[in-house]
Amino acid sequence: MEHPVNKKTSYHHGSLRATALELARQLIATEGHDAVQIRHLAKAIGVTPAAMYGHFASRSDLLLELAEEAHQRLYQQLERFLASHPEPLPALKVAVRHFIDFCQANPGTFRMMYHDEVIHADNAEQRLASLARTYRLLYRMFLRAFPERDSQQIQINMICMWSTLYGFALVRNQQMLMPYMSQGLNDEALINQVVQAAIES
Numbered sequence: 001m002e003h004p005v006n007k008k009t010s011y012h013h014g015s016l017r018a019t020a021l022e023l024a025r026q027l028i029a030t031e032g033h034d035a036v037q038i039r040h041l042a043k044a045i046g047v048t049p050a051a052m053y054g055h056f057a058s059r060s061d062l063l064l065e066l067a068e069e070a071h072q073r074l075y076q077q078l079e080r081f082l083a084s085h086p087e088p089l090p091a092l093k094v095a096v097r098h099f100i101d102f103c104q105a106n107p108g109t110f111r112m113m114y115h116d117e118v119i120h121a122d123n124a125e126q127r128l129a130s131l132a133r134t135y136r137l138l139y140r141m142f143l144r145a146f147p148e149r150d151s152q153q154i155q156i157n158m159i160c161m162w163s164t165l166y167g168f169a170l171v172r173n174q175q176m177l178m179p180y181m182s183q184g185l186n187d188e189a190l191i192n193q194v195v196q197a198a199i200e201s
Contacts, residue, residue: 017055019045024066033063033112060121064128067118070109071130074102078137088144089199095138096165096195103169110169145199160201168194 020041027035038059042052056062078095085091103110112118113131121127135158142154149157171177182190 016045016047016051020052020055020062021066024062028066028108028112029106030108032108033115033117036063038062060117063112063115063118064121064124066109067113068128068130070106070113071128071134074099075130075134075137077102078134082137082141088141092138092141092145092199093195095141096161096198097191099165100169100172100191100194103173107173110173114166157199157201161198164194164198164201168198 023041023044024036027033036059038052038056039049042049045052056065078098081094081098082091085094118124118128125132138161139154139158142149142157143151146154146157
């Protein structure tokens with residue numbers, strides 16, 4: 001398959017921003033976010049870098065927009081899943097499992113969403129509003145699932161859950177589990193155990 005930036009990408013006047021974002025999405029999916037460069041995007045689209053910088057202040061600015069878009073999509077999916085499961089603990093398990101599946105299905109996007117360049121970018125806390133919304137949504141679900149725990153304990157649980165899920169997703173996506181580590185293990189059973197560990201940590 002031809003590399004996205006090696007083929008000319010047509011766009012209609014006034015749609016440069018949308019065209020650049022779509023090309024960047026393709027690059028992230030096929031090559032990873034390191035392949036997203038303003039000058040390369042401009043060349044592929046057939047405009048000057050200056051035209052691109054009229055829409056994006058920097059590469060980080062573009063990645064932040066795509067990261068927020070992905071976080072928003074994930075938040076909306078989790079919200080739908082939680083709404084369809086009225087019992088808080090089963091709902092929490094479904095949400096956690098969905099995150100694992102999301103990361104597996106979108107490895108390039110997953111890495112970009114939580115990369116240092118995005119998380120520590122200027123105004124990241126304001127720009128990544130859906131990341132905070134997802135946290136608050138899951139926090140409320142934890143409170144409902146474990147009403148006997150105080151707010152500080154829930155905060156600790158959330159950090160442990162995030163560490164477990166992020167670590168597992170990263171190890172799985174980068175194929176860091178050596179054959180001798182997972183030999184004889186059923187993948188579905190392993191994921192279910194990770195879900196359980198993430199929630200009960």
